[in-house]
Each structure stands twice: as C-alpha cells, then as structure tokens.
Amino acid sequence: MAVPLNTKHHPQGPRWATRTTEETFQCRRCGACCTGEGVVNVSEEECERIARFLGLSLEEFLARYTVHEEGFERALIDGEGGDAPCVFLQRNEKGLASCRIQGEAKPRQCRDFPTRWRRADTHKRCKAFADDGR
Numbered sequence: 001m002a003v004p005l006n007t008k009h010h011p012q013g014p015r016w017a018t019r020t021t022e023e024t025f026q027c028r029r030c031g032a033c034c035t036g037e038g039v040v041n042v043s044e045e046e047c048e049r050i051a052r053f054l055g056l057s058l059e060e061f062l063a064r065y066t067v068h069e070e071g072f073e074r075a076l077i078d079g080e081g082g083d084a085p086c087v088f089l090q091r092n093e094k095g096l097a098s099c100r101i102q103g104e105a106k107p108r109q110c111r112d113f114p115t116r117w118r119r120a121d122t123h124k125r126c127k128a129f130a131d132d133g134r
C-alpha cells in the first residue's frame, strides 16, 4: 500500500493542466491507476448498479466487495496481490489491465479519471500522460 495517488483515490486535490483531454486521451491499460493505496468510493446507487451488473443481490455485493471506510460512502475492497489491486482489476495474458465492471455500472470516480479529475502527480504514474509528453 505504498504507491499513492491513483484512480483509487477519491477525487480531491488540485487539477493538473495537461495537453491530454477527453478527446485525445488513450489509456495504455497499464493498470497503475487501479493499484496501490487509495479508495474507490461507491454510492448506494452505484452499489445497486454494480450488483445488477454482476448478477448479485445488493446485500451480497456489499458483503463480498465493499467495506466501510471513514469519510466515504462505501469503498471497494482490494483484491489479491502485493500491489493492492482493486478487486475488479483483471489482466489478460499480455498483462493488459481491464476492469470487470463495464459501462454505466463502472463507478463514476473511475469513469471520470483521469480526464475529469486527477491528482497533481497523476502524470508521473499514468502511462498515457507520460506518452503524451506531459
């Protein structure tokens, strides 16, 4: 839990000027934003959507995939692995990252990162920003 400032952080802190915009942003699927220290906040409504997406009851989803975290509504738990991956992070045989939750069911915090919010040092961890010459 040593790597700070990624998607898993709640969107607080300063925005960072960059050439990368929603139109030009191209995720490199490195997965850095879904690992390390941080919290994915999920509202009750988002929990209901994710539960439906996974085919689970709300109660089952809450019990299996979320915890109470001070200052947040609900937080997704970490999965297995030394780099503290989000429980919904998956990688293909080439190591490319993707999220098990797709479309509207994906938490707003994750859908908005990093083009609508990001931390001041996101450009140091996000491969897409590095490739953009930020």
Ligand code: SF4
Pocket (backbone or CB within 6 Å): 007, 008, 033, 034, 040, 076, 086, 087, 088, 089, 090, 098, 099, 100, 101, 107, 110
């Ligand atoms: S919910 Fe998906 S996009 Fe959000 S941190 Fe977890 S794996 Fe990444």
Ligand code: SF4
Pocket (backbone or CB within 6 Å): 026, 027, 028, 029, 030, 031, 032, 033, 034, 097, 113, 114, 125, 126, 127, 128, 129
């Ligand atoms: S390129 Fe950036 S947004 Fe895409 S997975 Fe890597 S850190 Fe996350």
